[in-house]
Amino acid sequence: MKALVLKMFGSARNLQYTDIKKPEIEDNEVLIKLHYSGIGQWDIFEREGGYDKLLNMKSSFPYILGSEGSGTIVSVGKKVEKFHVGDQVIGVNFLSKNGGFYAEYSAVPETSVYLKPNNLSEIEASSISGVGLTAYRGIVDVLKVKNNESVLIFGASGGVGLIATQIAKSLGCHVYAIASHQDGVDYLRKLGVEHVVDGRNSDLNSLLKKFNQECFDSAFFTAGGELADLLCSKVKNKGRIAYPMGISELSYENSNVELLGYYADIDENLIKRFERWIYVANPKINVEQVFELNDGINAHKRLEEHYVG
Numbered sequence: 001m002k003a004l005v006l007k008m009f010g011s012a013r014n015l016q017y018t019d020i021k022k023p024e025i026e027d028n029e030v031l032i033k034l035h036y037s038g039i040g041q042w043d044i045f046e047r048e049g050g051y052d053k054l055l056n057m058k059s060s061f062p063y064i065l066g067s068e069g070s071g072t073i074v075s076v077g078k079k080v081e082k083f084h085v086g087d088q089v090i091g092v093n094f095l096s097k098n099g100g101f102y103a104e105y106s107a108v109p110e111t112s113v114y115l116k117p118n119n120l121s122e123i124e125a126s127s128i129s130g131v132g133l134t135a136y137r138g139i140v141d142v143l144k145v146k147n148n149e150s151v152l153i154f155g156a157s158g159g160v161g162l163i164a165t166q167i168a169k170s171l172g173c174h175v176y177a178i179a180s181h182q183d184g185v186d187y188l189r190k191l192g193v194e195h196v197v198d199g200r201n202s203d204l205n206s207l208l209k210k211f212n213q214e215c216f217d218s219a220f221f222t223a224g225g226e227l228a229d230l231l232c233s234k235v236k237n238k239g240r241i242a243y244p245m246g247i248s249e250l251s252y253e254n255s256n257v258e259l260l261g262y263y264a265d266i267d268e269n270l271i272k273r274f275e276r277w278i279y280v281a282n283p284k285i286n287v288e289q290v291f292e293l294n295d296g297i298n299a300h301k302r303l304e305e306h307y308v309g
C-alpha cells in the first residue's frame, strides 16, 4: 500500500510517501481502507519523537503517524463481533503498534472503531475523534460542568476548543469563548455562541468588558501564554480549570482553585459516550484544508500556521 512514513523522527521534511507492506489484522482487529485521515497538533510532537521520550518507548521504523481516520472495513478478525465488511467507520488509535492512519489501510482493534454517524461527512468524520474525545474528556469528566454555570473557553476556535465549546453549550453552560483572529470569532458566532472575543487582539480588561463578566465558575484552556495566565485569576474560588497536557504550562497557583491537567485517555467507554453525543448534538467541525496523502510535508507545515478548527 501507499503510506506516508518516517524513516527517523524529525522535521516535516522527514515525511516520505512510499510503498509499504499492508498491515495484517489480529483476531480482535478490523482492516480499514482509509478515505481520509485526520491530522492535529499532537502529530508534530509525535513526528519529533516527543512521545518516545515522554513515554520511554523505543519505536521502530518505518513509522506511520496518524491517530484517526474514516473509511470502509475491508476485513475483520475472527473474534470481531460488532463490525462487518463494508461498514463505514471511524478509527481512533493513538500510538498504534500497527502504524497509524497516514496510509491507505490501517489495522485497528474493534474497541477503537465506531460507525460513521450519518450526520458527518467522510471528511468531518476523519477529523472529529482526536479533538472531540479530548474535549469530551475535559469538559464532561475532568471539569464536570453543570447546567447554568459560566465556562470560559480559551482557544475556542482551535480543534479541541471548537468541540469543547459545543459540548459545554449542549450541557446548558453559559460559554465565554476566546477565539483566535476574526475568522475564529466569526465561526463561533455562526455556531450561535453569544459571548466571543478575539484573544489575539484584546487585553484582559477589554476582554472582560466585552464579555460584561468579571469572573467564571470554571475554565478550559487549549493553549497557554500570558493572557491565559491572567485569565486563570478570573476563575471563582472553589472553581476548576482544566487543560489537556501538551499546552504550554499555565503558571497559576491558588489553593482555592483546582488546576486539572489531563490526558484524553481514549477508551471504549469514552468513545461510546462521545458517539452518542454526536448523534444528539449534531456538532459542526471545521476542516480548513484537505491535502493528498503524498503532500504530507505541506500538511504538517500548515499545522504551524493559524487555522480554525
Ligand SMILES: NC(=O)c1ccc[n+]([C@@H]2O[C@H](COP(=O)([O-])OP(=O)(O)OC[C@H]3O[C@@H](n4cnc5c(N)ncnc54)[C@H](OP(=O)(O)O)[C@@H]3O)[C@@H](O)[C@H]2O)c1
Pocket: 040, 041, 042, 130, 131, 134, 154, 155, 156, 157, 158, 159, 160, 161, 178, 179, 180, 181, 198, 199, 200, 222, 223, 224, 225, 227, 244, 245, 246, 247, 248, 262, 263, 264, 265, 305, 306, 307, 308, 309
Ligand atoms: N494530552 C492529550 O491527551 C491531548 C490530546 C489532544 C490535544 N492535546 C493538546 O491540546 C492542545 C490543543 O489542541 P488543538 O488541536 O485544539 O490545537 P489548536 O487547534 O492549535 O488549538 C489551540 C488554539 O488556541 C489558540 N490560541 C492561542 N493563543 C490564543 C490567544 N491568545 N487568544 C485566542 N486564541 C489563542 C490558537 O490560535 P492560533 O491559530 O492563532 O494559533 C488555536 O486556535 C495542543 O497543545 C495539543 O497538543 C492534548
